[in-house]
Amino acid sequence: MASALPRIAKADPTSWLAVGGGFGLQRDGATDTMDRAGTLNATFGVGTSPNARVVVGGVVRSVTYFSLGTDLGLAARITSGGFSRGDWGLAFDAGVAARLWKDGDHGRTPLQAVLTLGMPWGPQLAVGAQFLSLAGNTGTAGGFVALEIDFLxxxxxxxxxxxAYWFNPSPAGGREQ
Known part of the structure; x- marks a missing residue:
């Protein structure tokens, strides 16, 4: 009979939703020059419990290089617990991007790595690099730096x-006792 009673479950995942902008460089393989562009970044994803010391999850990242095109990437993410709880912390993303612009002169499917420094109240600094090309066509070399705000x-x-300054009455993952 006792096994039929409902139990309290805590399965709150970590969530990320960031938007920002910055500056990027991309190597044009056809002309062997570096193209510069302003960027618009957007990232969203989910991960394991925010109460853990290390949180593992996945993110989708869009980076628009104005005058060049938009990369759409899928990556695994590992963060410190502080980052995922909206405090000081770091996040590292590693994955691949799809790049369907400029006739492939900048590569088609570069590997992408992004290191993000998170600060209290949601601002963060993201530094990303693209390298190689899984499609085997024109090699890829480039990167970006962006200031973002993570609304979640x-x-x-x-x-x-x-x-202490703005009490969150019901944070994801609950409160430590």
Whole structure:
């Protein structure tokens, strides 16, 4: 009989939703020059419990290089617990991007790595690099730097040092007892 009673389950995942902009460089394999462009970045994803010391998940990242085109990437993400709880911390993304612009002169499917420094209240600094090309066509070399704001790290995920100034009554993952 006792096994039929419902139990309290805590399965809150970590979530990320960031938007920002910055500056990027991409090597044009046809002319062997570096193209410069402003960028618009957007990232969203989910991961394991935000209460863990290390959070593992996945993200989809879009990076638009104005005057060049848009990369759409899929990556695995590993973060510190502080990052995922909206406090100080780091995130590292490793994956692949699809690049369907400029006749493939900048590569088609580059590997992409992004290191993100997260700060309290949701701002973050992302530094990304693209290299190689899984399609075997023109090699890829480039990167970007962007200032972003993660709206979920600012609101739903936030707990920790910022609670003293703006209390989050119901953070994802609950409160430590």
């Amino acid at each position: 790290r600012l609101t739903v995920m936030r707990k920790g040092s910022t609670d």
